[in-house]
Amino acid sequence: MAEDHVDVLIVGAGPAGLMLATWLAKCGVKARIVDKRGTKIFNGQADGLQCRTLEILDSFGIGHRAWRESNHMLEICLWNPDSNGVIHRSSRLPDTIPGISRFQQVVLHQGRIERFFLDAINEFSSGGVAVERGVLPTSLEIDRTCVEDPEAYPITVNLRHLSEEDATPKQSSTMSNGISAQDGLFRSNLMADDTADMLKTSELNQKANTTETIKAKYMVGADGAHSWVRKEIGLKLKGESTDYIWGVLDIVPITDFPDIRSRCAVHSANSGSIMVIPRENKLVRLYIQLTTTSKIQGQDSRTDRSWITPKVILESAQRILSPYKLDYRKLDWWTAYQIGQRVGSSFGVHDRVFLAGDAVHTHSPKAGQGMNVSMQDAYNLGWKLSSVIKGHSNRSILKTYEFERKAIAHALIEFDHKFSRLFSGRPAKDIMDEEGISMDEFRDAFQKGNLFASGIAVDYGRSLIVTKPVAENGASEATPATTSTPVTGIQDLAPGLKVGQRIPSVKVLNQSDARPWHLQELLPSNGTWRLLVVPGDVSQPGQKSRLEKLCGQLSNPESFLRRFTPNTARYDSVIEVITIHGAPRQSVDVFDFPEVLRPFHDVDGWDYEKIFVDDQSYHEGHGEFYKTFNIRRDEGCLVILRPDQYISYVGKLDDYESADRFFSEFMLPQNNLTLPNV
């Protein structure tokens, strides 16, 4: 039997698996990614992309593709019954809170997002990594004796390669208004898992007889709500499901409803609710409530779903939207689902096998969160795995994955739980109607939910890579690693750059050519940490001398820049130094800055892409970096950014020691230097 050694085996090639594969390919880690499905794109499967997700896609060089092709959602309209029970627009809200990101929420077919990832994986791996479709893992063994050995391959997985026929999910074609449409029920939680069936079929199928054994250092289950990996490692999701059943139609609507190109939440008086999600290519997705709180005629919808058809869903929609008319000639896709929220008690075992995305948390799709949180799980994990596998970091940072993402998963299902119930409930007729839902309460929840839903509010807790102060009330005791002398910076030096959150973006100018860049554009996801040197106004002698003191230490052959970077690697491959100064651009040039801030390369000369300035641009205004983040030009600061753009540390400009101690906690010396005692 064939045997292969890989650093990481990824099971599942949906958005979470592909995000992880993209990360690993970018970092040059040897990975394989398999998926039991034989086809990669289905109609439907659209989802909102939060602004944070777009920032992340952009960090891999594919954000602009999503931004161009997607439908941009700018406005939310809330509709509910007036005093006569007729629906009317009660308020308009911006869909993305203005100012929180350079992107706004958009909607795009999941197949396109997967295409962008596949292109990126192909480019980053120079064609070396491709998704293997129609491949099912059949057994998993973990050798517990060597899980703490960084060089070991403790995981053994057998894979079976399916025939194309076996790997194609069963979809039913529906003729509707003369045009056939495929349903998406095979992915709905109304359907049972088909993995066992697929496996059984393939065993019986003579065509599918190739199997192989994989030895892996790490394994990630991104294999969806029915996760095989999760079952193999013996973890369960905990939570509940409701009796709310919703239908989904992707149609080109023909309607006199005036807000059909806005995101709308419509509560009818007695016929249930609709959410309108305008999509690309004139499509609109409608989430349509099919039942209220009682099961239809006592049937268990999980076993009998035959009553759910596009016609039934459309008729529900027509009742809810009345007196407006709704019809369609073009149905692209449809499905139905039952609302519920579940989350895993643990996100993996031994810091060797991890779960990500729907494999470890499920909820209702209407919140537009599923794909985003799943991708962000993988985004959190990818650089940590790479860093450990490449020998740059010790295994301690892996513990932060569950610590950071479990908190997000709980927040997600809490949000979804509350929101789903508010949305599925009947609107209150008046203030005395206690069984009804208050529309004011719904609007407030919607607005608050919007910040959560943007992905921008994520705030990771204290750990060895997030140097928040130890909380007095003990709230952060879940920190996965500590040392006797924890590094703590001084948040007040940059109140707008919050430790634990992703760094916000404003425009800064390249010192050498005056080109404006969004700060986040300088932070591509390539696995490097960043030391952001923010020296303030370097035309002031005091700031200049503090900067020179810092640079003297950074240039030292024993500095953390040198110790943790292999001698054979580029100077910016492990920790990149980026300077954003606050003197007028035309008052200085790059040669006024110490060479460690603009290193020399034998062929390329000095590096002109490391020194930036907060100044007025010729064509794109003033980014106001110092003002926006409340950093004093006569004080400055030093910021450490994780490879995923989250802020690890804010401290004094010339506090070299804290930065050195920070990295020394988990980074591994690379060279045979005589090291100081660390």
Added chain:
Amino acid sequence: MAEDHVDVLIVGAGPAGLMLATWLAKCGVKARIVDKRGTKIFNGQADGLQCRTLEILDSFGIGHRAWRESNHMLEICLWNPDSNGVIHRSSRLPDTIPGISRFQQVVLHQGRIERFFLDAINEFSSGGVAVERGVLPTSLEIDRTCVEDPEAYPITVNLRHLSEEDATPKQSSTMSNGISAQDGLFRSNLMADDTADMLKTSELNQKANTTETIKAKYMVGADGAHSWVRKEIGLKLKGESTDYIWGVLDIVPITDFPDIRSRCAVHSANSGSIMVIPRENKLVRLYIQLTTTSKIQGQDSRTDRSWITPKVILESAQRILSPYKLDYRKLDWWTAYQIGQRVGSSFGVHDRVFLAGDAVHTHSPKAGQGMNVSMQDAYNLGWKLSSVIKGHSNRSILKTYEFERKAIAHALIEFDHKFSRLFSGRPAKDIMDEEGISMDEFRDAFQKGNLFASGIAVDYGRSLIVTKPVAENGASEATPATTSTPVTGIQDLAPGLKVGQRIPSVKVLNQSDARPWHLQELLPSNGTWRLLVVPGDVSQPGQKSRLEKLCGQLSNPESFLRRFTPNTARYDSVIEVITIHGAPRQSVDVFDFPEVLRPFHDVDGWDYEKIFVDDQSYHEGHGEFYKTFNIRRDEGCLVILRPDQYISYVGKLDDYESADRFFSEFMLPQNNLTLPNV
């Protein structure tokens, strides 16, 4: 012998030929494009892309690719000798005049731009059109008896297909600092034309024996300075060449010159001048003066170029930049050229064979204009050819090609003539030094040249498709077509939208979903004319009723919208109606506007992509369309835009008659309607 019929045969697949092929593919016209060269991309061949060129590329959906990959040039630094004869930075200027475009000038490898065009051609023609390389035309005949018959194929061309070896230009490899680099001398004007040699070789070569005959309605020679098409139709370029010889180096510089990443014009006291053009991938292009006004040692450089080597060019550069150091380890490409300016007396014959780009005007590359003006020639011609070939317009509009582009070519060589001499001259030592060049005069010329160089200042003269008033001084008498009752609009209704110029762009919001779009993004190059309905504040009853009056006439079955659009075509395929109103967005919805402004489609429903509003956006500010272009909200206007975004007409909102007469001048009725007398 094989014979093929095509609408258009394009000779030459450089930027001009590819731009034309892109246009024709987009419009669905049957074209072939051949090029004598066997390979498509050479090192070097970079050029600046003006902001107008980026607008044009964006109108074909490829502007963002150029914008992302290119180096952006923001700042110009002028250096000249101080009182001690040592060079110093005397001023800094913005490279693109702020506010004239949403793009700024950039630099990108010509091969990438050609790649974008090839991808667009492939996409637009669904793979039906591909550049045929290594194909040479060998004879051209024009049947003069049928040149005015729109259905005729008066052009007969024989083509010879070369072997790959024959089609590859001879380049010499130069070893320099251990790295070999290819030269670009085969395209330099220091070299003789090699077409005859290629043909002769191929005749002798047994491998290359396929020939074919093409019957074409139209033919375009975009075959460069040595244009075979130009020679066949008996046209000559007129002008002069100078003795100024310049070298070009594309290097990754290693230098302490602080402005190496800015565009610089450096005049040394006695060693000549350099222009610095920072490029993508750390490259910098240096244009380096090799001789002043006398030929080197009496040699004729056209016959003996052996003295020109990278070493000689670098040494010149080092002398000019002294006391700064300049060296390199990486040489990407180099060439040399002699400055001269020539332009064709005519741009074609019989309005059947046309010349574009270098085939009809040549000048020095330093102005960064060549590729831009060449592409813009083709951009001017493409939609006119398509419109005539598809039977939408009569042949009269073809005369405007030479009329409009010859004026540009003359302005170009005048600019280049003046600029080259100012740049090649020795700086004046003081005010008494009459032989020297005044550096103040140079800076002024540079700044004025910048507006010209942007491509934004292009202002086409009066013709049947540019309804400027007849000039009193007779300056516009060269108008290629007139009628007894010429249409003239009222420019004062929109002083910021100048008839004859390309429409400037500001952001407007889609009425239906609040999404901001740059106005130019609504005007993709697809061959359609646009009627811009600018009704002002439609919440005012007066404006609303004027709009309704106009729409009543537009909806009439005999209106120009209907007459000139084939019954089988989409409602917006010949003339698209776009509305930009000035009432508050939330005060109206699309159903408040007459249906002709948001037409109904059986499958797609109402069109939500035609009605826009000048209002505040949620995230991207206020475009201030009415204010910027000085249009009164209580007056409005009607604007006619050509398919190339140039403004044909500005008139009264409810002056349906003038618009009808405008289109009736050259458009052909499509349907068997009973027409009014037109």
